[in-house]
Amino acid sequence: MSRSPMWLAGVLVLSLAAAGCTSRIVEPDAAIPPVSPVSMPYTATKNTTRINTSDPAAASVLVSQTLWTGYGQDNRPNGAVLVQAGDWPVAAASASLIHFPMNGPVLFTEPGSLSEKTAAELKRLAGIARDSKSFTVVLAGKWDAALVDQVKKEVPSKIVTLEAESPAGFAKAVDIYYSKESGQRPENVLIGSLDSPSYTVPAVNWIAHMAAPLLYTGKDKLPAETVEALKLRNGTARIYLLGPEAVISSTVEKELRAFGQVVRIGADSKNSAAFSVAFASFRDDAGGFGWDLNSAGRNVSVVPDEAYDLAVAAAPFSHLGKHAPMLWSQSGRLPTETADLLHSIKPVYKTTPAAGPFNHAWLTGSEDALSRTIQEQVDDLLEIVSASGGEHKH
Known part of the structure; x- marks a missing residue:
């Protein structure tokens, strides 16, 4: 069996039992059998870790x-x-x-x-x-x-x-439950489209990271349940609208202004990958909102486009550990917008790479959903390089 650098890097193979996880050490010279999401739940390169199942x-x-x-x-x-x-x-x-x-x-x-x-x-x-x-x-x-x-x-x-009887009603129920359990009603609110989930789901990592509900709207009509949830904030809501007007219309935006200040994110996004980049890069200091993914030393979570359940399953990567915003990818190709963002935050060292900063990416999905080539490309984009532009010799 041929061994790519990715699989040789994975010397430690984790085998999960139904009730927990155990580990075994595979010697470098040992025969490495074919792997599957069951026998090899994690795969890694030097800058990436894959949750190896879809x-x-x-x-x-x-x-x-x-x-x-x-x-x-x-x-x-x-x-x-x-x-x-x-x-x-x-x-x-x-x-x-x-x-x-x-x-x-x-x-x-x-x-x-x-x-x-x-x-x-x-x-x-x-x-x-x-x-x-x-x-x-x-x-x-x-x-x-x-x-x-x-x-x-x-x-x-x-x-x-x-x-609840509707998605908007369920989102309202979550908002009320969270406010009761936490003892606070967050003023920051995200409004996502029920008709265009690829523009809504990138928000899950933020709401797992910071206290803020995700409420729903149609493209041209704001549901009554969402209005009711917003009214609970007595006009003090800071509302973040997810996506361009082709996703959530100016009519809805105007209606939302009755409940607080409205900030639209990704107004110029031409596709869902571009929107995930816009959302990850966004920052509003006034509301203490946004990942501000614009510098090295960061973590990201890469998920196959339209794999909405997988995106939610991976959302805790923004809650504990390295705190990662989510980026969409296609199955066989890393979108240009995603690649450009990762390139823009590439770590650079002046004296020694041992001092960092370092980037890391979680990938969630099997190779059918996110190819090995994508994992290797992400790894390369996140690799630390010399400020002099010379070869890495340290």
């Missing part, structure tokens, strides 16, 4: 186990959110619950069932929680009674069900 349930478990290790108080969760795969508006709005005080992942399961791997991860999280008696499982969306009973049987924790 299954949202498996990816959410891997992300959870990567961040909430249970070692030390900072790596112990207070709860988790359960979402049935395939319902992106519910999943995306739920990402705000990743933030404190919940401090836990969004875990996916198949519609109408609780998968064994998800149930096992819930048990693990409850077992390492800061306080097992108050560990909370939020069931997001509509769950039938039998499924709720199954969750209660698997994890005898506090169970909270959040549901």
Whole structure:
């Protein structure tokens, strides 16, 4: 079997059991068998780490186990959110619950069932929680009674069900629940399109990172439930509108001005990749809002375009660790806009590369969704280089 530098770099191979993770060391000269998302859940290059599966349930478990290790108080969760795969508006709005005080992942399961791997991860999280008696499982969306009973049987924790008749109503319910649990109602609010999810979902990493709800609108009509959520802020909302007028019209923008100040992000974005770059680069100091991804020494999260559940599964990478904004990629090609941004933040050293700064990227998805070539290209774009422009000789 031929060995590319990527696979030779991955000397440490992690094998996950259903209820946790164990590790084994593979000697460099040992025969390396073909790998799969089951036998090799992580793959790495020097500047990238891949969550090597495109299954949202498996990816959410891997992300959870990567961040909430249970070692030390900072790596112990207070709860988790359960979402049935395939319902992106519910999943995306739920990402705000990743933030404190919940401090836990969004875990996916198949519609109408609780998968064994998800149930096992819930048990693990409850077992390492800061306080097992108050560990909370939020069931997001509509769950039938039998499924709720199954969750209660698997994890005898506090169970909270959040549901509504519409996506906008669900987002409002999350906003109210978060405000109650945290004791604060965030004035910053993101408004995303229900009709153009590729322009909405890049927001999930921010709402997992900082307290702010994601509320929904149509292109030309603002739902009543969103209006109700905005009214709770008594005219003090700072509203961030996601995407150009082709995604959310000027009519909606004008209507939103009745509830506070409106700032449109990505007004000139010609596609979803360009918007993800615009969102990652944006900063509004007045609202304390935005990643301001404009310098080296940063982390990013790369997700296949239109893989909305995967994007939410990976959103905790913005909550703990290196705090990463999300960027869209295509399956076989890194979009020009994404490549240009990564090139613009390429680390440069003057004396020694050992001093940094260093960049890193998480990639979420199998090679069918994000090719090996993309991972290698991202790795190269993030590699530290000499300010002199000479070869790396240190």
